[in-house]
Amino acid sequence: MKLAILSRKETLYSTRRLKEAAEARGHEAVVIDHLKCDIMIEQNALAMYHMGEKLEGFDAVVPRIGASVTFYGTAVLRQFEMMDVFSANSSIAITRSRDKLRSLQMLAASGLGMPKTAFTNYSKEEKQIIQNMGGAPLIIKLLEGTQGLGVVLAETIKAAKSVIEAFHGLKARIIVQEFIKEAKASDIRAFVVNGEVVGAMKRTGKEGEFRSNLHRGGTAELIKLKRSEKAAAVKAADAMGLKIAGVDMLQSDRGPLILEVNSSPGLEGIEQATGNDIAGKIIEYVEQNYLNKRGRKKNA
Template identity: 45%
Template sequence: MKIGLLASNPELPSNQRILEAGEERGHRIRFYDIRQCYIKLDAEQPEIHYRGGQLLNKLDAVIPRIRPDLTYYGCAVVRQFENLGIFSLNSANAISHSRDKLFCLQHFLTQGIPIPTTGLADSPLETEELIEMVNGAPLLVKLLEGPERRGVVLAESRNAGESLITAFRSLQANLLVQEFIKEADGKSLRLLVVDNKVVCAVERQAAPGQFRSNKTIGGAISATRISAEERKLAIKAVKSLDLKVAGVDMLRSRRGPLLIEVTSSPALDDLESVVGKDLAGNLISTVEKKLGWKRKLASPVST
């Protein structure tokens, strides 16, 4: 098959692993910088071009890994591929919806998926009541337009919360406040869901003095066992957004697992190094399954 990896950084380890996995399975897989793709909207001859005039209409499938600040343009390009009948591992609509943090939280509640208590208000006059809605301090202040696992600040006191909310609003930033799950003790779960199956689960432990873990601020990551309820919630959340591949973040609380976020372009390399599985290969296998591709058997050697 001819597969296009749509992203913006060919050197990113996760992107490298996907390219390797595709080649190992005998496919012609190429990296295409989403910013260098351009489209022709035409009733008779719609097209997708790549830097230098290369025509991409003959691809069999694309694997989009679009960074948050390129969501609008990236989804436009992915949608064009879909309109041409080219399979996309995650659809443009699914990616777009998953990037809208507020939409996701509201959507999860309609699906019966538990989340931390969250508040949203536009008027600065409602700041005190907004903080009270999420059970007071400590609390989290989250930017709605922030990239995955960034733009999140812990306010340890009510005064700190009020100051943060005021400061962000002065910058015309859209934000929400969320209850702080103290009993999680700086730990969170990341589950990777591929084709409606949880293919790996890890636990992230925040570094000393931090309330969460990520690559920027450090912390530990280790393979972990999950409950049937956690597995069910992750699959339900991803399926409800119509994503074929997604990372699901959740916390363990006294009232059970709480879903935090679903990302349509999850990192793979750090997960693979921890769980020792070919996760990139799972993505390629899903493309093969959706397109009904079967690997050719080697011809028998005559004697």
């Protein structure tokens, strides 16, 4: 199997591990910077070039597309899909998951537990929003924020009103969520591959920090998920249409609450916390789909 890994850098941990795992199973793995690809479109002829070299002969692609380049990254991935190359995560599923508001609406429609959330485009209704949310403390997030950036804990009603006003003054789009006190500055990252949780870790923020992101100095440890937490993670990934996903959730008194579903979850934290070969699980899934596809063509 000839595999394309869409990534900005070959030296990134996740990219390197995927390449190693593919080569360990006897496959050819090529790292392609999606921002250096040229898409060629004409009637009955689709092609793509990477730094001047035509991309041909690929059987599958594993996308590692950063949030800041979702538009172009998914355009490149879509071209692969139209060239009949299997993708570990589809372009539409990635686009869907990157829209935080849309993904929350879809998760809620799927009946999954989640923190109470509000969104508004009207800057003069801060008081009503806070009242509808049940008062402070509240979490206020930028819709476009990643890795814990653009996330604020407003501990009082006055602080919440000021933060919302400030973001609206900057024309920033935000969501407001209830603060889950019993989570104690911790969350769970469940890694899902093809409908199965293959690893999970509990992330805890450093002292004095309510955000648990590892990029913000948080720590990670192995955790054994409850049956309800596993089921919620699988259902959340399925709701987004993602076969590979990092599902972030909070442990609450009313059960697991889904925060976000990530389409390009990092491998370093989860592999180090669990000791599991997550990269190998991903390649195994891609390999199985490739073999199934080849078998169908042979029997056609």
